[in-house]
Amino acid sequence: MIDHDDIDAAALLGPDGPFARELPNFAPRAVQQAMAEAVAQAIAGRETLIAEAGTGTGKTYAYLVPALRSGERVIVSTGTKALQDQLYFRDLPKVVSVLGLRLKTALLKGRANYLCLYRLDQTVREGASFDKPQAAQLATIRAWSARTRRGDRMELAEVPEESPLWPQVTSTPENCLGVECLFYDDCHVFKARREAQEADLVVVNHHLLFADLALKQEGFGEILPGAAAFILDEAHQVPELAGQFFSQSVSARQLGDLAQDSLRECSGVTGAIGLLLEPVEALQEALRKLRLAMEPLGLRGTFAALEGSGEVRDGLREVGDLLSTLADLLASQAERSRGFANAYERAAMLAERLERILEQASDRDVRWYELFPRGFALHATPLDLAAPLRAMRERSEAAWVFTSATLSVAGRFEHFARQLGLDEPQALLLESPFDYAKQALCYMPQGLPDPAARDYTERVLDVVLPVLQASNGRAFLLFTSHRALRRAAELLAERVPWPLFVQGTAPRHQLLEDFRHSGHGVLLGAASFWEGVDVAGDALSVVVIDKLPFAAPDDPVLVARLEALEQQGINPFMGWQVPAAAIALKQGAGRLIRSVTDRGILVLCDPRLATKNYGKLFLASLPPMPRTRELVDAEAFFAPLVDERNVC
The missing domain is CATH 3.40.50.300 (P-loop containing nucleotide triphosphate hydrolases)
Structure with missing residues (x-):
């Protein structure tokens, strides 16, 4: 095996390098080599780099080669799951093979992408309530669950991505039972996380990256391993996604799921259904009435629009009161099962968050709502993301590389840099090699x-x-x-x-x-x-x-x-x-x-x-x-x- 250690990243991708020799149809490109060199320098110096790479530059290899050769732990994040899968299953194995490296790599997605064995078991027990197509989909998922190693929904094309069955058989951060789950040893989410903790390079997506970084902001445990470098592909999506994850939000769906899961837990717990049925149904009815009262409003708007309707104001107050009541009742059952303890924690968290959004107006946040066909969501979003993003990067003490085909405006990066709080980043503008x-x-x-x-x-x-x-x-x-x-x-x-x-x-x-x-x-x-x-x-x-x-x-x-x-x-x-x-x-x-x-x-x-x-x-x-x-x-x-x- 040829030792590539003494050859720089640009030369490896050049006309005399191993990629030109070993990969059919590989065309050496000066712009790709320039980007590889810039990424290598950013990682080595723990710098921040913005690299716009026009279509056809070959930016994936341009960052994978220096990332894999850096000897550091690197997180690569993509804007879409499609690119995430392409990176991990197609591009990464080729680069690792050509470079002759022995490294551990891992693919990590958000938990909604993985089958939850506990939720599947619960759903199967309730299977009689499904119509024929959903019952058939459930049977397909059960058969797949016995043979899948990763439990990644992407493997099962037979069940459409938009099937209402997926939310029934995947978990959320709120309803996961963690180490006390009966299926913990076989849990696909925790297996994927363990692999990520041990890997030299982890491929994630922006949703997961920012969810994890937002959790760290609040002092909770981290999903992703600490890294020396973060490389964000499709980085033009970052400002909007970061806004979502630094927001406080409560949705009707979260509250409805809490109500349903609370009733599910009553099975086999003596007296629980008599205690919880009435308050759960009252909360569900209050959510339905509140959504109805919101019907005349626009699909999205500020809290001023909400507060202009007495019916909506009353509805919000009623939902808040019923949620607090439910939290108190769940507290009385919390020691009777892990499921009830989890439901209580969720209810208390959602009640606190709802009160914060409804009561705490601030010049630094904009409070707004959005409506869906059967629900709604309430948000408090920071007006300026630059400060939390800057603090997050400084805490990481890592290199940050932002790349996309579309980051500049007329050759300048000020707009993108200002949104992310990038004060003096290294910047690289690479034109497409296409004619x-x-x-x-x-x-x-x-x-x-x-x-x-x-x-x-x-x-x-x-x-x-x-x-x-x-x-x-x-x-x-x-x-x-x-x-x-x-x-x-x-x-x-x-x-x-x-x-x-x-x-x-x-x-x-x-x-x-x-x-x-x-x-x-x-x-x-x-x-x-x-x-x-x-x-x-x-x-x-x-x-x-x-x-x-x-x-x-x-x-x-x-x-x-x-x-x-x-x-x-x-x-x-x-x-x-x-x-x-x-x-x-x-x-x-x-x-x-x-x-x-x-x-x-x-x-x-x-x-x-x-x-x-x-x-x-x-x-x-x-x-x-x-x-x-x-x-x-x-x-x-x-x-x-x-x-x-x-x-x-």
């Missing part, structure tokens, strides 16, 4: 009205259809709202010969699979299709974006943050809204060119790109592709014999 001048064209149609126009979606489709005819389908149409998406789907159903794939009609992975196989499909998507979607090859040759993706003005946290910026003398539109939208636009545009052989057109419909001064900032943030406002150029792009140099 956008030859592979892509940006078409900005003329004559479209202001995006607020009532017929805007209809007009967008009018200018887009000729492009789709030239490309023979093979397109993503990305919308900034579900309403526009639904309207476009209605109109296109009657106007195009190609198969349509519409977000919401099937699970995302299924739509993408069907789109790829169709060859000439047109896929309509909103937020979740703007990122993390990879369709290389001829199946996707057009990406249409209807409007600039400014954040929804009904987001109470955003509104409060913009007001706070204004008070600091910062223009909230140019200082926050435009940079955030520019990063989102880069994500959507990034769906187009995914390999060195891809060719395609990016259609940007929003006329503000040409009419507003800030439009230049958006365009400067996109890959350097030729631009045109003429339909003939867009049509000619797909004509095989056209001389591409004639495109203006």
Whole structure:
């Protein structure tokens, strides 16, 4: 075996390195080597690094090689479970093998991804209440439980991810019985955590990373082992996710689950059902009435909207009182079973958190609510995440590497750095090695009205259809709202010969699979299709974006943050809204060119790109592709014999 110890990370990925020798189709890239060197330096010096790596850079190898060779314990975190699985099952084994390393690696997900044997056992006992499809799914899960080693839901494709059965057979931090569980020795969550504690490199996702770091903030035990370096891929998602985990939240679902689990524990405990049935049913009824009283409110809003309704105010007070009563009753049963002790701890924690959210208004937090079809959630979110994130990094005494294809705005990192409290980070901007001048064209149609126009979606489709005819389908149409998406789907159903794939009609992975196989499909998507979607090859040759993706003005946290910026003398539109939208636009545009052989057109419909001064900032943030406002150029792009140099 060749000893690579004396070769630096960049050289290992170079033309004379082992990756070029041993991996078919591996192409050495200067940008990949530059990133590997920067990551190695950051780990060695316990520094903070922001690295934007354009599509095709090969950033995964660029951080895995120095991470694995560092001799340090490293946590790699991803924004999506799909990338987490790809990293652990595909990329990591290849890098470990090429480098000839003997290291322990581990994959760790949030507990909701693992089968809970205790909850499965409970659910099987109650199985008579399930309808036929759910009973069949339960039988499938039982059979799988006998053969799975990891207990990771990802292994069982036969039971859909959105099945209502999964919450019944997985645990939450609140209802886990810990070491007192009868199934503890075989628990998939604790086995995965033990492996992570012993591993040199652990692959997690941002949800789990921030849940754990937030727990450490409160002084509880840690899930993840202490590490010398944290590498966060898909780091553009970090600011929003960090906000969730530094928030205080209580949801109707948490309270409903507590009520159900309290009744479950009554089985076999003499007299318990007589004591708890009435208060549990009263809490469930109060939650139902409160959700009904919230019906006239918007889907999300500040507490001012809640407090403006006397019925909602009374409902919140009643839920708080009933929760406190239930906590007192559960305290009287806590010594009778571990399940009751756990239910009491949950009730006390939720009662305290609910009181804190309802009573403790603060200039540092924004208190807000959101509604779901059958429930609601109440939150208190810090306005400024920079301080807790800075404190968290300083406590870790580790290197922090933030990487993504979309962190900068017109080549600058101020927006991302300010949100995370990164004062003087090392910064690296690596352009994609793709030849956008030859592979892509940006078409900005003329004559479209202001995006607020009532017929805007209809007009967008009018200018887009000729492009789709030239490309023979093979397109993503990305919308900034579900309403526009639904309207476009209605109109296109009657106007195009190609198969349509519409977000919401099937699970995302299924739509993408069907789109790829169709060859000439047109896929309509909103937020979740703007990122993390990879369709290389001829199946996707057009990406249409209807409007600039400014954040929804009904987001109470955003509104409060913009007001706070204004008070600091910062223009909230140019200082926050435009940079955030520019990063989102880069994500959507990034769906187009995914390999060195891809060719395609990016259609940007929003006329503000040409009419507003800030439009230049958006365009400067996109890959350097030729631009045109003429339909003939867009049509000619797909004509095989056209001389591409004639495109203006």
